[in-house]
Amino acid sequence: MTELALETLLEATLFGSGKSMSVSELSESLGYEQDEITESLGNLQATMKRRRGGALRLVEIGGKWAMEVRNEVTQHLPASTKTDMPKKLLKAAALIAYHQPMHQSRLVELLGQKAYDYVRELAQYGMIQRRKEGNTRRLTTTRRFSEAFGCPHTDLRKVRKWFREQVTDAGLFDGMQEVDALQEVGEDGLIQATLPLEEE
Secondary structure (H helix, E strand, C coil): CCCCCHHHHHHHHHHHHCCCHHHHHHHHHHHCHHHHHHHHHHHHHHHHCCCCCCCEEEEEECCCEEEEEHHHCCCCCCCHHCCCCCCHHHHHHHHHHHHEEEEHHHHHHHHHCHHHHHHHHHHCCCCEEEEEECEEEECECHHHHHHHCCCCHHHHHHHHHHHHCCCCCCCCCCCCCHHHHECCCCCCCCEEECCCCCCC
């Protein structure tokens, strides 16, 4: 039997697994040295970028590699093939990403009692982490959130900065009436000041 190229094996492994994998995980699974895996991932990523009409791309997020559908293709897919979380959760997810680390009590102030349900569902989707802090919970985004939104970072500060840049570039808060949503949540979870979007 003809031996397959490592790039082919990596593409099939990542596509078949349906999840992100680190270089060490791929090395252990495929039996190649980590430096070979790293080099081949770079080659595969470049090859996939050059493919005309390709539906998938290879991305690295927080040290893990994954296959995902290109953004320009996603919008054309039938709804039944998408694994997106319900739209009702997007506002809560956006506020958490924008203000993180964010206290659940603050999210409730912004969205009302339904915020408790949103937080629970977001956690079930693996989009956020909840950590008990006093009488409330501290909410932050997860690796799954970064993968779902195409964010190249997993560190919460970098995710927050990246998300704010996306919001600013898209003009989502232009003329926004809900001024509270533009306020900064400090490390202690308290509202500090009106957010200058270009900071950090």
